[in-house]
Amino acid sequence: MNKTISRLDYIDKIKALACVLVVLGHFIMSMDASNILPYNSFTEWFKETIYTFHVQLFFLCSGLLYVFSIKQGNHYKYGPFVFKKLIALGIPYLTFTTITVLMKMLAGDSVNTKTGGLLYTLFIEPTAPYWYLYVLFFLFLIIPPFQSKKAVSIVLGVSLILKIIMITGLLSEMELPYFVTGIMNYSIWFVLGMTLVTFEYKADKKFLICGAAGLIVFLALSAVWYHFSLTDNKAFAFILGVIAVLSISTLFSNSNIKTDIVTKFLIKYNLPIYLMHTIFAAGVRIVLVKLGITAWYIHIPAGLIATFIGPAIAAFIMEKTRFLEIFLYPTKLIKISRSK
Numbered sequence: 001m002n003k004t005i006s007r008l009d010y011i012d013k014i015k016a017l018a019c020v021l022v023v024l025g026h027f028i029m030s031m032d033a034s035n036i037l038p039y040n041s042f043t044e045w046f047k048e049t050i051y052t053f054h055v056q057l058f059f060l061c062s063g064l065l066y067v068f069s070i071k072q073g074n075h076y077k078y079g080p081f082v083f084k085k086l087i088a089l090g091i092p093y094l095t096f097t098t099i100t101v102l103m104k105m106l107a108g109d110s111v112n113t114k115t116g117g118l119l120y121t122l123f124i125e126p127t128a129p130y131w132y133l134y135v136l137f138f139l140f141l142i143i144p145p146f147q148s149k150k151a152v153s154i155v156l157g158v159s160l161i162l163k164i165i166m167i168t169g170l171l172s173e174m175e176l177p178y179f180v181t182g183i184m185n186y187s188i189w190f191v192l193g194m195t196l197v198t199f200e201y202k203a204d205k206k207f208l209i210c211g212a213a214g215l216i217v218f219l220a221l222s223a224v225w226y227h228f229s230l231t232d233n234k235a236f237a238f239i240l241g242v243i244a245v246l247s248i249s250t251l252f253s254n255s256n257i258k259t260d261i262v263t264k265f266l267i268k269y270n271l272p273i274y275l276m277h278t279i280f281a282a283g284v285r286i287v288l289v290k291l292g293i294t295a296w297y298i299h300i301p302a303g304l305i306a307t308f309i310g311p312a313i314a315a316f317i318m319e320k321t322r323f324l325e326i327f328l329y330p331t332k333l334i335k336i337s338r339s340k
Helices: 009-033 041-050 054-071 078-110 118-123 131-142 149-168 178-198 205-227 234-253 261-268 270-290 296-321 323-327
Strands: none
Touching (some): 009 041, 009 234, 078 270, 149 178, 178 234, 205 234
């Protein structure tokens, strides 16, 4: 195992970046939908741009860690592994989706998007941001942790074909289940992560330069993409996503920048922030609206503080009470036997 792949800290940093971008994307959308944030071309460009790659980074990291854990000698047996993922992803998914749906029902007209009901949201049409957990489970369910270059290349090719089908809209007239469209849309990023581990490369300054150059190209193309109103062009968006994901992963994996206190905070509370940021942000926004406060200069700082600090405090309390931690990290308390 080479130096680059054996270092997992850079993956944590990528996930921290992805989490921040997801949070900011949802926050900007909520401010727009509530007519609180004044129109600004920069925030519009930022929102549209990050949606081409932020959740995709999460899928990349999941695929990368999937194969990495096997290469490190971790035992893999399909049944127990899938059951463990069902527990690890399913409990947080059920818990926080339920909280979100109940909040929307109780808040009434104060929410930006209505809910179709708890069972519908849980099993038919997952809501943001929890659809990621929903789709990720099905990816673990159908894609084995291939380690040979030939097998991974074949799966990568298949996932690319599935993505092209979705981009071209060949199946647009068919009402496919959400998990099917999710697999077709996002398996490419998951398998790309698997591919990066399988085709190992050594850390090199050339890769660092390539990553930085790739980000510059990405920013330039995204400016063109937005300026010429091409945001509905799925093929262009996919190309942007590929450039951004590969550039960021290359840049981070070859960087020796030390982790600062903010990054450490984001790494430690990455999952709680991802799971609870919309709950805390929506809670603060609903309370302020109920009080008749609509000024953006109050909503934005209050919402951002609640978005990042609220989940961290909640996670800290859940960790101290121990039994509540099962809703965040269920497999820490529920032990899954490998011989099952």
